[in-house]
Amino acid sequence: MTRLIIRRVLLLIPTMIGVSLLIFSIMRLLPGDPAVLVAGEDATPQTIAQIRKEFHLDDPFIVQYAIFMEKLFMGDIQSIKTKQPIFEELIPRFENTLELATVSIVIAIVLGITLGVIAAAHRNSWIDNIVMATALFGVSMPVFWLGILLILLFSVQLRWFPAGGKEGFESIILPSLTIGFTLMGYIARMTRAMMVEVLTKDFIKTARSYGLPRKMIIYKYALKNVLIPIITIIGLQFGYLLGGAVLTESVFGWPGIGRYIVDAIFMRDYNVVQVGIMLVAFFFVIVNLGVDILYMLVDPRIRRRSS
Amino acid sequence: MRKYLIFLMVILTVFTLARYAKFILGVDITTLLPPDISDNPSMIVAKHIFEGLIAYDSKMNIVPVLATSWEISKDGTEYTFHLRKGVKFQDGAPFNAYAVKKDFDYILTHDVAYRKKLFEPYIKSVEVVDEYTVKFVLKFPFAPFLNFLCHPAAMIVSPKAIDKYDDPSELGRHPVGTGPFKLKEWIPGEKVVLVKNENYWRKGYPKLDGIVFMPIPEGVTRVLKVQTGSADLAVNIPVMLADKLSRSKNVDVVKAPTLRVVFIGFNLKRKPFDNILVRKALNYAVDKKTLCKTIMRGLATPSDSPVSVFIKDHYATGGYPYNPKKAKELLAKAGYPNGFSVELITPKGRYPQDYETALAVQSMLEKVGVKVKVTTMEWPTYVHRLLKTDDYDMYLVGWSPSTGEAIWVLDPLLTKGSIFNLSYYYNPKFEKILNEAKRTMDPKKRHELLAEAQKIVVDDAPWIFLYNIYQIFAKSSSLKGVEVIPTELILLNNAYFQK
Secondary structure: OHHHHHHHHHHHHHHHHHHHHHHHHHHHHOOOOHHHHHHOOOOOHHHHHHHHHHOOOOOOHHHHHHHHHHHHHHOOOEOOOOOOEHHHHHHHHHHHHHHHHHHHHHHHHHHHHHHHHHHHHOOOOHHHHHHHHHHHHHHHOOHHHHHHHHHHHHHHHOOOOOOOOOOOHHHHHHHHHHHHHHHHHHHHHHHHHHHHHHOOOHHHHHHHHOOOOHHHHHHHHHHHHHHHHHHHHHHHHHHHHHOOOHHHHHHHOOOOHHHHHHHHHHOOOHHHHHHHHHHHHHHHHHHHHHHHHHHHHHOHHHHHHHO | OHHHHHHHHHHHHHHHHOOEEEEEEOOOOOOOOHHHOOOHHHHHHHHHHOOOOEEEOOOOOEEEOOEEEEEEOOOOOEEEEEEOOOOEOOOOOEOOHHHHHHHHHHHHHOOOOOOHHHOOOOEEEEEEEEOOEEEEEEOOOOOOHHHHHHOHHHOOOOHHHHHHHOOHHHHHHOOOOOOOEEEEEEEOOOEEEEEEOOOOOOOOOOOOOEEEEEEOOOHHHHHHHHHOOOOOEEOOOOHHHHHHHHOOOOEEEEEEEEEEEEEEEEOOOOOOOOOHHHHHHHHHHOOHHHHHHHHOOOOEEEOOOOOOOOOOOOOOOOOOOOOHHHHHHHHHHOOOOOOOEEEEEEOOOOOOOHHHHHHHHHHHHHOOOOEEEEEEOOHHHHHHHHHHOOOOOEEEEEEOOOOOOOHHHHHHHHOOOOOOOOOOOOOHHHHHHHHHHHHOOOHHHHHHHHHHHHHHHHHHOOEEEEEEEEEEEEEEOOEEOOEEEOOOEEEOOOOEEOO
């Protein structure tokens, strides 16, 4: 297992170089001049020229890339727009994103697996229908629409939670419900499908013939066997969430990394987009590594195979 | 039990008295170093921390702030300011002529300052006459210099802070001014918290204990924040929601003038826009009144000059009243009896209802036989196309001069060689008059020259003159004393809560 982790961590290096080159080229292929956008609407041409000079925007591609990588490693890379060190702006936002992603995924897992299991256990009954309709609703609801509906209900009508921004603990509830509800749909549908399949397997029949309690069969024997695919989609979704939930962040004014990067794209703030995307890619890889480790912890067969 | 009740009441009174106003911005601020600010939200926050020698009031009059009076030499090259005594910066440094000199020397000598070019071309030196008198010596007579000093970039930064931080990006994080509020906390993307400056020189102000600025990008959410009472003020309310919001209790929707003029420019390098008759025809073909009433829902007034009606030197030329018949006649005279086809490029969401306006203009021009293809693109691509190429027929743009006067409209947009002269307009007579206006110190004479310049431009019709826009913001009804400067600044320096 240690060897696997080391190998995967080493693989991160070429991955990150690839990501940085890719995003670096894409940003420079886009039309638009960061200096013009940053200088403001009625800036003079001299000001624009000065900003281009300061951020080496007139240098050849390779020189720009070298300067970027050097500054990145020295840790003194600045946003073109705010001229502040990027990490000082990025890290608080990434923490917010992490917070939102974690709460959302917890909501999604608890609701999703519970509903999925209940639906599978009562297959083709009215309970199953209701649960699956809810899951379908979650999957198909656009997040910004659901978000605004939640604001209308919980902020405008009931006045329980603030409508947006990040002010204290209660601010996270509505955005995390919005994301959690959508993800819940995926997880519930997946859980149900896998459970239904597992419940027809021979070992379940055997367990039944032994007269084991139904609850024990479902939660102890069946559920364990469907965890692998569920962990896979949870891992994937969590990885995506760490890239920021742009729409939800916008609707709720949640100061996360997604909106930060999108705003930077619209300002052509090359440095912020590059560092932001690299950070997101980095954590995506890390989450995937975490998922692989989790497989081994959950499933002894995989553990044995890899060692 | 009673003890607790009293305790509770004390807490409650303290709580109600100690009030922060919550101010919702559309986007996050970038820096709080005045000469380094290029965006409106940062300017708004900075205007609560810093003060300049002079400033605009809500009617665009120039009023004294840190200066009490001033004199301008006859030849227009020396501006002498008498400074207010007994003012201290928030870090205890005294405000005096040395502080003013230090601030402007910093702007003039430092490499990176977005607004350096507002001052560098004009200021030869800043001289300390005595402790409370400072003199700006200009390189040549420049009439709008007072207006330039009203710009937020000219607000004075503490000399102590300049010595301490020096680097512009550090200074931008540690703002120290003489204003009614000082910075307490700034979490990027989340909030900026200002608290009352207890030693503020204007007695009895500020009345608020502090202000919390929060960025919320989504317009609907901003509206709901105010509607639910969890915020006191929100900027840039979507035009479509303004009506509904103004009907809700405890919320005021405030419509305030801005200096922004929205227009559709022609590329004069291209046919058929090299023909003045065509340009005039298209001006007659657009019904600006209807645009303002329907598309803009009353949040704009038709414009008849490149200069906003709220700028002191605006001149009402009469413009081009809607007259499709005349438009057709002019087109026929120009050799286009059956019209022609062109492309109109426009941003979407940059200015209120910009794309919708372009579509309305499209249908109006269709009626006189001109087929318009409306193309929209994201802002950076749009700016790139306008500034780096000349590959366009017609473009929609809004302009607001941050200096609040007419020359910063006419000069960058309409003189030869300026990068913002997107229409490639050139009229030597206009430029001669404009240059004369820049050097004319007598306000009345200058106004006459600027009026003449506006008449020439409107007559040459390099643009379809559309409208002046208003800005709308929502505030809770209990928040009073909100000050709105037409340079798109909303200020709470005199604001208070009324129960």
